Amino acid sequence: MNATAKKTTIDWSSPDILNHLFLHIKNPLDTIITASKPSSAENKITNEIIFSSSKQINDLIEEILNEIKSKSVSLTIQRRPDIFDIYESNKNVQLLCSNKITPEKVTKNDQNWLINLEKEIYSSISNSDLDLYELSCKMAVSERQLHRKISNLVYLTPNKYIRVLRLHKAKQLIDNYIQDSISQVSYSVGYNDSHYFSKLFSNQYNISPKALINSLS
Incomplete structure (x- = not known):
C-alpha cells in the first residue's frame, strides 16, 4: 500500500x-x-x-x-413525543393541562417512555373502550403508576391524554386526505358517536371536522 x-x-x-x-x-x-x-x-x-x-x-x-x-442534511432525526408538539401548537390543550409542560425539563428516558406509550395508544386507537389496565400492562407498570406518570409528565389524566391523542390522529386523517367522511374518521379513532366526536374535535381545534374537511376540498 x-x-x-x-x-x-x-x-x-x-x-x-x-x-x-x-x-x-x-x-x-x-x-x-x-x-x-x-x-x-x-x-x-x-x-x-x-x-x-x-x-x-x-x-x-x-x-x-x-x-x-x-447541505443541512441530518444523519439522525431526534423524535420527541407527539404530545409536546400538540401542546405547543394548541392553546385549548394547554388550558386542559393542570400545569405548563416544559419539554426540555423532561428526561430522555421519560420522553422515550411517552413515545412508547403513544405507540401503544395509536395501535389500539380505533378501540372505543381502550382499557387502562391493559395499557398499563403493556407499559409494564401498574394502573396507578400509569396514572401518576402521565399526570407528572404531561399534567393530564390518562383519559384526557388519550382523548387529545385520538383527536390529534383524527386531524391527521383529515389533513392528509386519508378520510373525508366524519363517521369514518370518528370510527377510526375510537368514537362510535360521530356527533359526540365532532363536539370534542371542535373543542380542541376550534373548528368542526366537517368545516375542516370542506376547507380542504
Whole structure:
C-alpha cells in the first residue's frame, strides 16, 4: 500500500455516495474502504479509495460530516413525543393541562417512555373502550403508576391524554386526505358517536371536522 497516495476527491453529486461511504467506514480505522462507481452502462471503471493510515480515514469522515452539515442534511432525526408538539401548537390543550409542560425539563428516558406509550395508544386507537389496565400492562407498570406518570409528565389524566391523542390522529386523517367522511374518521379513532366526536374535535381545534374537511376540498 502506498503511504503517499494522493488525496482522493469525492464526487458529491454521485447518488447515495454518502450512504455508500458510511456503509464502508468501519472500526478499526485501518479498515480498507473501497467505493465503486460505473462510468457507463457498457464500460465500468472501478475507482478504489484505499487508505494507508487512520488519519486519512479520519480526514475523510470529517470531510463527509462537513459536507453533510453544509447541505443541512441530518444523519439522525431526534423524535420527541407527539404530545409536546400538540401542546405547543394548541392553546385549548394547554388550558386542559393542570400545569405548563416544559419539554426540555423532561428526561430522555421519560420522553422515550411517552413515545412508547403513544405507540401503544395509536395501535389500539380505533378501540372505543381502550382499557387502562391493559395499557398499563403493556407499559409494564401498574394502573396507578400509569396514572401518576402521565399526570407528572404531561399534567393530564390518562383519559384526557388519550382523548387529545385520538383527536390529534383524527386531524391527521383529515389533513392528509386519508378520510373525508366524519363517521369514518370518528370510527377510526375510537368514537362510535360521530356527533359526540365532532363536539370534542371542535373543542380542541376550534373548528368542526366537517368545516375542516370542506376547507380542504
